[in-house]
Structure formats: structure tokens, C-alpha cells
Amino acid sequence: MDVVLKRILGLVAIATFGACASVSNPCTVGGDVSWTSSRFPDGRIRGDRHCKQKRTADGKYLNHGAYRVTYPSGALALEGRFEEGRKEGVWSEYDESGRKVAERYYENGVEKVAPVGVK
Numbered sequence: 001m002d003v004v005l006k007r008i009l010g011l012v013a014i015a016t017f018g019a020c021a022s023v024s025n026p027c028t029v030g031g032d033v034s035w036t037s038s039r040f041p042d043g044r045i046r047g048d049r050h051c052k053q054k055r056t057a058d059g060k061y062l063n064h065g066a067y068r069v070t071y072p073s074g075a076l077a078l079e080g081r082f083e084e085g086r087k088e089g090v091w092s093e094y095d096e097s098g099r100k101v102a103e104r105y106y107e108n109g110v111e112k113v114a115p116v117g118v119k
Helices: 002-020
Strands: 048-055 061-070 076-083 086-094 100-107 110-112
Touching: none
Parallel strands: none
Antiparallel strands: 048 061, 061 076, 076 086, 086 100, 100 110
């Protein structure tokens, strides 16, 4: 019984530490995450970046899917979406109270005027 228990604990440890040791890449590696805000002296929103990435056939990582920046308080600062490493659709900036303060629209990574009815 002692041997079986040790084996089980060993497998649990390997699974736990193996999961913690998985490689993750910063969102800045997978696409242009720049955003200039007039509310900050240097134009940069400070906070934690959260993104989804996918790995390409040549081993590179691209931001693909939801992208969010949260203030140190945890409040949402910026949200948008990436497609194949490029900004796509509506991107919104919020102040720390949750009020939307800016909105931009992107197509294939290029800022554009939003089509009528797009929010």
C-alpha cells in the first residue's frame, strides 16, 4: 500500500508542477498591443494584459481572440479582439469606475472609421 500511495503522490506532483511549468508568452509578443490614452501623461495604460494566443505552424505565437487590460485594482481598462495577431473590430477604453471613455474601430490591424451601426 505504501508503494501505491507514493506512486499516486508522485504522479500528482508531476501533473501539478508540469502544468505550472507550461510556457506562456507575453501579449506583446503576439501582436501590436499599443494604445495611446490622453488620460495618462505618457499615453500608456498601466495594468495587467490578458490575451488568448495561438501557435502558428512555424512555432510563432499570435494574439487571437479576446484581449483585455485590467488596472491594478482589477477594473477593466481596455478590451478588444485580435485576429491572427491584428486588432479587429471595436476596442474600448474604460476609466477605473467602469465608464467607457474611448472607442476605436480596427480592420486587419488598421484603425478605421466604424461602419454605421457598429458598436
